[in-house]
Amino acid sequence: MNTTAKIKKNYQFIKVKKLVIVSILIGFLSAFLGIVLKNATEYYESIFFHRATINSVFFVVFPIFGLSIIFFLREYLFKKKENKGIKEIFESVNSKSKNLPSYKIPSHFINGLLTVVSGGSTGIEVSTVVATATIGAVAQRKQNVFRQYKTELICAGISAGITVLFSSPIAGILFSFEVISKKITRAFILSNVISVTVAYALCYILHEEPLFAVDVTTWHLKAAPYFILLGVLAALHSVYLTRAVLFFKAQFYKIKEAHFKIILGSLILSLSFILFPQLYGEGYHTMKILFLNPNATTLTFSLALTFIGIILLKPIVTSATLASGGDGGVFAPSLFIGAFLGLFLALLLNRYLDANVIPLNFMIIGMAAVLSSSIHAPFTAIFLVCGLTNDYTLFLPILVVCLISKYTAKMIYPFTVYTYSPTLAK
Structure with missing residues (x-):
């Protein structure tokens, strides 16, 4: 040499x-x-x-x-x-x-x-x-x-x-x-x-534990059509979240006085928290309660209204937070929405179609599906949610639903809050 x-x-x-x-x-x-x-x-x-x-x-x-x-x-x-x-x-x-x-x-x-x-x-x-x-x-x-x-x-x-x-x-x-x-x-x-x-x-x-303690036992092939439905609904809601964030940011940008932005954003947040305290902060405290025993949850009229209100309002309060000067993104909101959306869908299916699906599974898959379609990163969503729950039992249905949700969302609206720019949208 x-x-x-x-x-x-x-x-x-x-x-x-x-x-x-x-x-x-x-x-x-x-x-x-x-x-x-x-x-x-x-x-x-x-x-x-x-x-x-x-x-x-x-x-x-x-x-x-x-x-x-x-x-x-x-x-x-x-x-x-x-x-x-x-x-x-x-x-x-x-x-x-x-x-x-x-x-x-x-x-x-x-x-x-x-x-x-x-x-x-x-x-x-x-x-x-x-x-x-x-x-x-x-x-x-x-x-x-x-x-x-x-x-x-x-x-x-x-x-x-x-x-x-x-x-x-x-x-x-x-x-x-x-x-x-x-x-x-x-x-x-x-x-x-x-x-x-x-x-x-x-x-x-440092003995850092997974965020959510869950006990997934199994999943059934007969639930596959409902998983697909969850993937499509997750895609629709992720587009709603993305468009809401972009809309609020554009509208708040027109407000030149910073204190008006803060007052308006705070007003939206405060009213939402008074109606639904579960919307406060990142929402992981509420999700931990949901994960305690979702399979035993019974759907009532008041609970259904609560689910609907939370699912519809979360993108708005997230958008108001970011548009009025808050620091953050759509990771936690996507997981939060996915958990509520998945559980609500499972409870509806069990009550009105006698589908006999497992609500816990729908919560976990919903989390991954909404995140996948919100950031257009299905494989990140899969391993992230499996890491959060420290369980890979649902890996296959999560994989399928994440791919469905991502490409459905991309077909409806090709941007995420991270990739959107006015010049690309033209």
Whole structure:
């Protein structure tokens, strides 16, 4: 081997070694941020929600207080820049000149936390994704040798963040591939596998449990037609959610005075919370109650009205939250809507068609179906929901329904809240 070949081989080895080291660091930092944000949000949201259920006036106070604090933080601390969510990541990975500035880490962490604990009807998933993507972007800028790995290192941070939120390393990698990168390189595989391994190891050390404890026993082939129906309904509702978010953002954008946006958004949230307290925050507290014993739930007229109200209002309160300045996305709302939609459909089928379907199964499949069609990422939705429930019994029906829901939604409306732009829509 000549001298030139040796130098080239040594250089490649050094690059790989540095990529491994930086992937470990990104994985740890992103996972730690995600775990802290998840646990802090869950803890303080439960306190705020409990106070509001005791005294309904807090359903009015908390949203306007939270949105106002977020506005002042953006105005005076975070360079007067609005958070664009995942679109910021797209802009960064598709441009050599645009980068995710480091202040995005505290900005999304703080604003995501404040949004949910004060009642904002969204989740911390997008806040976590952008903050962890920024960790990868900052690491990429530290050394010239990483310049060619910009997308890979951003995705490494995202993968680790998704892993700790949903207890699923596969969902983390699939989300980075399906939604962000859309291509696989050797550097992508190496950096993302290392980062999610570190993230999952940290979850294990800290005893992070799956979000929902369920006991899926089986599923029946006779339910297949009803699964397909659920997939179509999930697609329709995801389009409703997407269009609602885009519509509210467009209308609120016309309001030039920030305090009017905050007042209007808070008013919509407060009225919705008073009618249906289940809409407060990301809604996981309500979903945990639903998961306690859904198979024993009996459909009554008042319960049916509650389901209908929640399913129809959730996209509106989510849209109002995001349009009035809240930080978040459609991950948690999609899971929330899917759980209610699936359970409601199962109860209707059992009551009026004597279908004898299993409500718990419909809840889980509904969660995956609405998420799949909302973000156009079926495989992410499959492993994410299976990770959330720590159960893969329903893998096959979830796979089929997620594909149906995604392509049905795409046929009806080809955009998601992340991919839509006015120029593309023309």
